[in-house]
Amino acid sequence: MSKLDFSPIADTTRRAEIVALLRRAILTGQLEPGQKLNELRISEQMRVSRAPLREAMRELVQEGILTSIPYAGTFVVDVAAKDIVDAYSLNKVLDDFAIELAWPQRDQRFFDELDRRHEAVKQATRALDTTRQIETALQLHGLVYEWADNSVLLETWQRLTSRLQMYFALHQRARNEPVPAEDLHETYVALLKGTDMRAAQRHAREHIDNDFEALLAYARSLEKRA
Amino acid sequence: MSKLDFSPIADTTRRAEIVALLRRAILTGQLEPGQKLNELRISEQMRVSRAPLREAMRELVQEGILTSIPYAGTFVVDVAAKDIVDAYSLNKVLDDFAIELAWPQRDQRFFDELDRRHEAVKQATRALDTTRQIETALQLHGLVYEWADNSVLLETWQRLTSRLQMYFALHQRARNEPVPAEDLHETYVALLKGTDMRAAQRHAREHIDNDFEALLAYARSLEKRA
DNA sequence: TCTTGTTGGATTGTCGACAACCTGCTTGTC
DNA sequence: GACAAGCAGGTTGTCGACAATCCAACAAGA
Incomplete structure (x- = not known):
């Protein structure tokens, strides 16, 4: 038995990093409420395909800081x-x-x-x-x-x-x-x-x-x- | 001004329907806790590609009824x-x-x-x-x-x-x-x-x-x- | 026998391309 | 000039294929 107990290593999937990046951008106000997130533009900036980006955005929608309208776009949630x-x-x-x-x-x-x-x-x-x-x-x-x-x-x-x-x-x-x-x-x-x-x-x-x-x-x- | 106020029409995206299907399957117990969801198998059964399925699963993960381990799979949440x-x-x-x-x-x-x-x-x-x-x-x-x-x-x-x-x-x-x-x-x-x-x-x-x-x-x- | 390295198969993560859809503009008609 | 139809551009939704990773089985060595 080892005396050390290791914590699980960081799960390094692009999706997870994108989530972290976007969340930070939103919570610090770099992305303003109501602003639209253009998938193609962001994916190019991050050097990532749209698939993991879209999955990340789905997570943030459920987290309540993004909102999505089918075929219209995903937006930073509007704060009333x-x-x-x-x-x-x-x-x-x-x-x-x-x-x-x-x-x-x-x-x-x-x-x-x-x-x-x-x-x-x-x-x-x-x-x-x-x-x-x-x-x-x-x-x-x-x-x-x-x-x-x-x-x-x-x-x-x-x-x-x-x-x-x-x-x-x-x-x-x-x-x-x-x-x-x-x-x-x-x-x-x-x-x-x-x-x-x-x-x-x-x-x-x-x-x-x-x-x-x-x-x-x-x-x-x-x-x-x- | 109209007297009728129409409710928004059903947003008909595959993703949304998949979410509904999966949620129902989980909440009614058709999918048992701890069970693994095989993306390929499910996507074939639903006649849908893996992309919308995966996005749907991300939503349900954030909803707390699925749990995901990178490169291992997505599972129905284990209820302790x-x-x-x-x-x-x-x-x-x-x-x-x-x-x-x-x-x-x-x-x-x-x-x-x-x-x-x-x-x-x-x-x-x-x-x-x-x-x-x-x-x-x-x-x-x-x-x-x-x-x-x-x-x-x-x-x-x-x-x-x-x-x-x-x-x-x-x-x-x-x-x-x-x-x-x-x-x-x-x-x-x-x-x-x-x-x-x-x-x-x-x-x-x-x-x-x-x-x-x-x-x-x-x-x-x-x-x-x- | 136990441990360690390898290998093959299966599954998830990611990519680029295509289809569906919305929007704004143009065009043609009255 | 007003209005409807339709076209063009751009964006989102979806697809099929490829790459990265994991897992179990097996082989080799101590």
């Missing part, structure tokens, strides 16, 4: 104000549930990971790298989901995350002065380490409200314009 | 006991939320539709058509999600539904004497028509417990076997 509010309110419910499930599972590894991810957020914040800040903040929040030990919940969260990340990126671009607030996560982290689950849940809800406040204002401004 | 418990517990949380959102939205159309779907369940029950009974029961429960007016929540529910339906079908086949209980939904429907939201939520939770009781027993028996 209501979608943001919807995702946001569901997120609160799921967070509550995730904290409840994760609570008894917390261990040293959890706390270590919590600190690690918190540190990553602070670093991205200092570097004024807003894209990375969004990413790391969502990863920080994702920890309780990973510890909740509920695969369906985790999967749901990950789907939601894609959208949230997209909304945030959109918002950041809209008012292109980012100004990330220094440290909104200190209390969140502290409470997750504490003994009062209810308090943690309550704070999470308020914290989310806080995080999303600007986003909601943006959402409402969209609403008015429409 | 824990998955059932996970889906089931998340379902309770979502139901709570859905009822809360749908509550103020209830109108005559809601009540009519509620009755209609309830009737469909009863009919399937009388006909001893267990597959259809599962389908209609899930549609009955889906009504509050449709009325909740939260697209993300609805989408999440639909994803969950696929799995639940699969689990139920699996369970029914395992103990192939179905014996669907006559009418567990009477109280549920009545409460949704009433004025006490809390009571409706509480009952929904218990009702789900009831519905899933046998399934949970089955899940635990799987757990022991493993």
Whole structure:
């Protein structure tokens, strides 16, 4: 028996890489909502045939960040104000549930990971790298989901995350002065380490409200314009 | 302005039909969990090339009812006991939320539709058509999600539904004497028509417990076997 | 006997070409 | 000038064939 346990090697199929590339392009806002994806053009740019590209796009359609109309094309999903509010309110419910499930599972590894991810957020914040800040903040929040030990919940969260990340990126671009607030996560982290689950849940809800406040204002401004 | 509002015509692409065919085959248990899907064989049976078949499979992978291993194959997702418990517990949380959102939205159309779907369940029950009974029961429960007016929540529910339906079908086949209980939904429907939201939520939770009781027993028996 | 290398068959991943389809423009008619 | 029919270009959907990979069976050596 070996002491080392190897993790599965990266499955290197063109399709998987295309998915990663496209997802990143969408979530960082390089591809704008509503924009059409021309298969031939993209496949040429990526030096890849249309088959794996199309399969990748099918995956992203199911992931909810692309939308496809037969014989018309595939587009980056259009984000309405209501979608943001919807995702946001569901997120609160799921967070509550995730904290409840994760609570008894917390261990040293959890706390270590919590600190690690918190540190990553602070670093991205200092570097004024807003894209990375969004990413790391969502990863920080994702920890309780990973510890909740509920695969369906985790999967749901990950789907939601894609959208949230997209909304945030959109918002950041809209008012292109980012100004990330220094440290909104200190209390969140502290409470997750504490003994009062209810308090943690309550704070999470308020914290989310806080995080999303600007986003909601943006959402409402969209609403008015429409 | 026309008084008629036409629904979009059926998008007739092979891919879409393949998705529907495969999904049905999986959810009704014609394709068993863990079973491998041979692309060439299936494409020949369907008289279709592998391209649209593969794209369809990618969709179902993202939908969570297939799983794909590069260069090895695509398989019907293996359902572990824990998955059932996970889906089931998340379902309770979502139901709570859905009822809360749908509550103020209830109108005559809601009540009519509620009755209609309830009737469909009863009919399937009388006909001893267990597959259809599962389908209609899930549609009955889906009504509050449709009325909740939260697209993300609805989408999440639909994803969950696929799995639940699969689990139920699996369970029914395992103990192939179905014996669907006559009418567990009477109280549920009545409460949704009433004025006490809390009571409706509480009952929904218990009702789900009831519905899933046998399934949970089955899940635990799987757990022991493993 | 166990391990390691090889080989053949089967299956998945990818490619380039063709068919179906939509869209916008042109043409012809009134 | 308005409008319908039809043509042309471009894009998506589908096909059949080829390349890359995996797996099981078998052979060879320690």
